[in-house]
Amino acid sequence: MPMPGYVFRDGQPIPDSDVKEQSQGVRPGSSTDMTRVSTSTSSAMNTPSSSTADEDHATDSHALANADHDEKGAAQMNENDTVKNLGWNEHPKEVPGLVGGLDNEELWTLVRRFNKQMYHAKATTAPLLGGLDLEIADEDEFSPDKLRANVERLYMTVIIGLMGFGKHIARLRSWREPRRTGAFAAVYALAWICNLLVPTFLFTLVVLIVYPPSRSILFPPAPLALVSSSTGGVQSPSAGVLGSHDSATGAPEKHKGEAVEQEASNFVSGIGSIALSSATGKHEQSDPDSDPLNKSVPDPTRLAMAGADAKSSAQGGTPTEHHDKTKQPMEDAMWGKMRPVMHTIGDISDGWERFANALSPTPPFPQEKPRLILASVLVAGLAVSFFTTSAMVMKGTTAGVGVGFFSDPLIWRGLDWLNKNYPNWQKLLEIRNSFLKGVPTNAQLTITLLRIGEVNKAPLPPPPSSDQPLSDKPANLNPDEVPLDASNDEIHSAIHADPAEKEAAEIAAETAAGADEKPKHRHGQHILGFFKGTAKGGVETKLGVDKVRAKIGSNHAKNHLGVLPKPSELGPSGPVDFKGRYKGHKGWINISTAAAIPCVSWSKAASDGTGGAVEDTIDRHDKHVAFKVPVLDVKELKKVGGLGWKAKIVVGWATGKTVADGLEITDKEGNVWKLTAIQDRDELFNRLIAIGGQKWESW
Numbered sequence: 001m002p003m004p005g006y007v008f009r010d011g012q013p014i015p016d017s018d019v020k021e022q023s024q025g026v027r028p029g030s031s032t033d034m035t036r037v038s039t040s041t042s043s044a045m046n047t048p049s050s051s052t053a054d055e056d057h058a059t060d061s062h063a064l065a066n067a068d069h070d071e072k073g074a075a076q077m078n079e080n081d082t083v084k085n086l087g088w089n090e091h092p093k094e095v096p097g098l099v100g101g102l103d104n105e106e107l108w109t110l111v112r113r114f115n116k117q118m119y120h121a122k123a124t125t126a127p128l129l130g131g132l133d134l135e136i137a138d139e140d141e142f143s144p145d146k147l148r149a150n151v152e153r154l155y156m157t158v159i160i161g162l163m164g165f166g167k168h169i170a171r172l173r174s175w176r177e178p179r180r181t182g183a184f185a186a187v188y189a190l191a192w193i194c195n196l197l198v199p200t201f202l203f204t205l206v207v208l209i210v211y212p213p214s215r216s217i218l219f220p221p222a223p224l225a226l227v228s229s230s231t232g233g234v235q236s237p238s239a240g241v242l243g244s245h246d247s248a249t250g251a252p253e254k255h256k257g258e259a260v261e262q263e264a265s266n267f268v269s270g271i272g273s274i275a276l277s278s279a280t281g282k283h284e285q286s287d288p289d290s291d292p293l294n295k296s297v298p299d300p301t302r303l304a305m306a307g308a309d310a311k312s313s314a315q316g317g318t319p320t321e322h323h324d325k326t327k328q329p330m331e332d333a334m335w336g337k338m339r340p341v342m343h344t345i346g347d348i349s350d351g352w353e354r355f356a357n358a359l360s361p362t363p364p365f366p367q368e369k370p371r372l373i374l375a376s377v378l379v380a381g382l383a384v385s386f387f388t389t390s391a392m393v394m395k396g397t398t399a400g401v402g403v404g405f406f407s408d409p410l411i412w413r414g415l416d417w418l419n420k421n422y423p424n425w426q427k428l429l430e431i432r433n434s435f436l437k438g439v440p441t442n443a444q445l446t447i448t449l450l451r452i453g454e455v456n457k458a459p460l461p462p463p464p465s466s467d468q469p470l471s472d473k474p475a476n477l478n479p480d481e482v483p484l485d486a487s488n489d490e491i492h493s494a495i496h497a498d499p500a501e502k503e504a505a506e507i508a509a510e511t512a513a514g515a516d517e518k519p520k521h522r523h524g525q526h527i528l529g530f531f532k533g534t535a536k537g538g539v540e541t542k543l544g545v546d547k548v549r550a551k552i553g554s555n556h557a558k559n560h561l562g563v564l565p566k567p568s569e570l571g572p573s574g575p576v577d578f579k580g581r582y583k584g585h586k587g588w589i590n591i592s593t594a595a596a597i598p599c600v601s602w603s604k605a606a607s608d609g610t611g612g613a614v615e616d617t618i619d620r621h622d623k624h625v626a627f628k629v630p631v632l633d634v635k636e637l638k639k640v641g642g643l644g645w646k647a648k649i650v651v652g653w654a655t656g657k658t659v660a661d662g663l664e665i666t667d668k669e670g671n672v673w674k675l676t677a678i679q680d681r682d683e684l685f686n687r688l689i690a691i692g693g694q695k696w697e698s699w
Contacts, residue, residue, distance in 0.1 A: 061134075075452055081594075083457050088459075088575050089573075105255060108255065109255075110449065113153070117443055119699075120699040133447075134697070142338050151271075154345050170227070170228070170231070225237035226494060237250025249263060354439045373435050563677055564657050565679065576590060579677075587602055591684075599629060638663070638664040639662075639681065660679060
């Protein structure tokens with residue numbers, strides 16, 4: 001296993017003469033037209049102060065990635081022309097600080113959530129009103145899995161944020177922190193007496209925005225799960241132990257942010273379970289007291305949860321038919337409205353992330369400008385509030401209602417004039433293109449960080465993963481630093497699992513398990529085990545048949561080869577070579593940056609000549625390259641599943657194995673290269689989307 005700092009020989013120069021002619025002076029991550037490569041070399045530059053990309057870069061994101069940053073990490077200091085391994089497939093503790101000013105755990109949290117959010121990206125030549133690419137396309141396609149990802153993101157951003165706000169309010173109202181609550185009450189009373197409530201409120205917001213240390217002074221942070229939303233005091237986390245600070249349950253986590261992500265997944269699964277319970281008419285209160293058959297069969301409302309868990313392990317109810325004339329129209333109407341709903345959820349999450357990144361910017365984005373713009377808007381309102389009386393507000397509100405009610409013809413004529421003369425006026429009024437212009441969402445922040453690594457030929461290592469069980473050890477917390485009115489003993493007992501309660505819970509679980517082992521209660525388990533074994537055998541038989549069909553030329557069967565990799569086939573890959581199949585053949589996907597313009601290719605052996613596949617139809621020493629595409633010619637990247645969604649659920653439930661997914665690469669000529677059974681598909685996608693100078697849209 002190579003240690004961090006190992007330098008790869010990442011391929012040979014491109015043999016095609018037409019590629020050489022268009023590759024003069026192009027640096028990975030710099031701007032390029034999709035049909036022509038610029039001949040000017042990108043140079044180091046300072047962080048741009050405006051949110052408009054300069055002439056040498058397609059977007060602000062590219063400009064920031066190519067900038068000369070004051071604080072640098074390991075991914076910003078590679079001076080060689082060869083790709084540097086900064087700790088791919090290594091233990092997290094052995095990975096150096098990657099980006100200056102950003103902890104590795106926070107970086108990996110961003111990348112991990114980026115992997116779940118990004119499915120499909122297309123290059124665009126349209127102008128970017130906000131200066132940043134990777135905006136969600138208006139025609140973004142709908143899928144239930146994408147809707148799930150958006151709802152999970154809504155939970156991790158908006159819902160968790162509102163929970164924190166609600167608990168701060170509970171702490172203030174409880175008077176358990178008397179000096180802080182007393183100070184707030186005194187200021188409020190004084191502002192009320194002087195008729196300055198609105199100016200005081202706006203001034204406080206300005207201070208919180210402009211001077212970040214004031215946030216911890218006015219609102220001292222405390223672990224979310226440790227604060228009771230009803231009393232404002234200390235409570236025991238619902239997970240039984242305080243294993244994380246930013247999750248609602250306090251559940252333990254192996255890496256930062258994983259507890260919140262698991263909560264979000266369970267949040268969506270819970271909504272699905274409730275919906276399924278409602279659809280099936282579950283009403284336990286009306287069940288008879290004694291029904292042995294009801295206890296023997298599995299609960300059908302658990303299928304939604306089981307299906308979600310099975311799909312998660314694979315990484316990746318048909319309603320009863322009735323002669324009902326309303327069924328199909330209602331289903332069509334509901335599915336037709338799902339895309340706008342998904343867009344709305346995504347827009348809410350995007351707006352929340354932009355405000356968060358404006359208030360607490362992450363390097364390499366500007367640290368002061370977004371806060372000053374937000375503060376200037378409030379300062380204008382603060383100045384107006386000193387001269388505005390309540391009577392003026394009422395007069396203005398009622399006048400606006402009257403104009404809106406009686407001026408419909410004038411309003412429509414005005415809108416028609418705007419649409420004809422300024423077609424994008426509605427887009428220009430959006431906060432992302434006005435006072436939050438140039439402020440990124442988390443996805444835009446992540447792709448900028450990925451581009452920094454590609455510019456310096458030091459790709460960012462993927463987020464670490466581990467199969468080790470979670471520990472019950474609480475997270476590091478000093479009781480003296482918890483700003484709650486509670487003794488150290490109370491805080492200590494709250495954040496640690498009670499040994500007596502833990503032992504009682506274990507005894508209860510063992511008792512329940514022993515009761516379930518009685519023969520009269522095992523019929524459902526036997527039936528479920530029978531079907532599971534049958535399904536597993538069917539999966540293995542189907543994949544075996546696909547191998548035979550693939551040898552006789554079935555393209556559909558070739559795409560299924562290797563989707564359930566054997567343990568012997570799993571191993572380290574990246575950052576240059578990735579294990580994957582093309583037309584069913586084992587091989588390696590190579591990203592070469594040795595030439596002036598990077599390329600992606602597939603061959604039967606790795607770039608160093610090792611790792612060739614041994615198959616009846618493949619010569620181990622044949623280094624034939626099936627295709628080679630300049631990265632700058634890639635116009636579309638699409639993640640595709642190794643199996644269909646229903647097959648994934650069955651395979652995940654029956655075998656518990658991880659399905660190796662694929663990736664479709666489309667070039668500017670319309671050629672589609674489908675790669676399957678990729679071991680590190682997300683990492684390959686991230687390198688390809690970050691290495692070029694394209695402007696991307698999320699689909």
